[in-house]
Amino acid sequence: MKSRILLTLPLAAVLAFPAMAQTSSQTQSAPSSTDTATGKQPLQPPAREGFWGRVNPFARKSYVKRQTDPIRDRVNELDQLTAANTKAIKDTDERAQAGIKLASDKADAANQHAIDAGNKAQAAQQSAQQASARIQTVETVVGNIDQYKASNQTEIRFKPGQTMLSKNAKDALDEMANSVKGQHGYIIEVQGFASGKGQIAIQNSYKMAESVVRYLVLSHEIPVYRIYLVGMGNAPVAGEENTKRISGGRVEVSLLKNDLEQLSSNSSAPMSTADQQQPK
Numbered sequence: 001m002k003s004r005i006l007l008t009l010p011l012a013a014v015l016a017f018p019a020m021a022q023t024s025s026q027t028q029s030a031p032s033s034t035d036t037a038t039g040k041q042p043l044q045p046p047a048r049e050g051f052w053g054r055v056n057p058f059a060r061k062s063y064v065k066r067q068t069d070p071i072r073d074r075v076n077e078l079d080q081l082t083a084a085n086t087k088a089i090k091d092t093d094e095r096a097q098a099g100i101k102l103a104s105d106k107a108d109a110a111n112q113h114a115i116d117a118g119n120k121a122q123a124a125q126q127s128a129q130q131a132s133a134r135i136q137t138v139e140t141v142v143g144n145i146d147q148y149k150a151s152n153q154t155e156i157r158f159k160p161g162q163t164m165l166s167k168n169a170k171d172a173l174d175e176m177a178n179s180v181k182g183q184h185g186y187i188i189e190v191q192g193f194a195s196g197k198g199q200i201a202i203q204n205s206y207k208m209a210e211s212v213v214r215y216l217v218l219s220h221e222i223p224v225y226r227i228y229l230v231g232m233g234n235a236p237v238a239g240e241e242n243t244k245r246i247s248g249g250r251v252e253v254s255l256l257k258n259d260l261e262q263l264s265s266n267s268s269a270p271m272s273t274a275d276q277q278q279p280k
Helices: 004-028 061-141 169-178 200-221 262-269 273-277
Strands: 149-158 186-194 227-231 249-257
Touching: 149 169, 149 200, 169 200, 169 249, 186 200, 200 227, 200 249
Parallel strands: 186 227
Antiparallel strands: 149 249, 186 249
């Protein structure tokens, strides 16, 4: 009897030692509640039951169910947590994509506004350059407003004592008058020359020049203020070295122009595309 007891005690000690060591190890390595995904306490190992402990080859269904239900519940909780995290990540990604698209649209709109502003600035610069060129043209024209230049000249011949215009004289005057219809910035200088001496020559030259002026005013409606008439008598021809007096009579008709007509044509020029785009 005593020998059986002595044999049983060492066997019990050998079986109890691994169980105590496993329990101590699980207790020391058990994570805190904050280390779990669900925030719950980790599952505890089941208590020792019966002679076989946790490893019971003859366990019943109820025993197995009690052991597996907590594990199944914890797995379901982990599935639900994973699904919630997946949905949260998807929502965050959608919001991020929406924010990126909104920022991209705003950047495109700002870029388009910058392009439009650049085009308007370029159009304004072109308009400023054109205005500056026009101002320079106007300044040049105004500076030369009193500078008349000979544009056309004709000479009308008269027989001694005659003041009537011949057909050839009228044709020459018609050509000159038609060239200035509707224009501005011109004058017509009419100088009469006649043979003879003193006041008689001056009066004869004036009458011949007067017949030319009368034809221009009545036949072509040339304004009188644009015609300058002078009777030169038997004066020498200006610009000629030979001072020989003329015989018979003649009238020199000169068309003089300044830059006023050029200014008028520039002012009536159609506006450029850049000018038309500027707000009024």
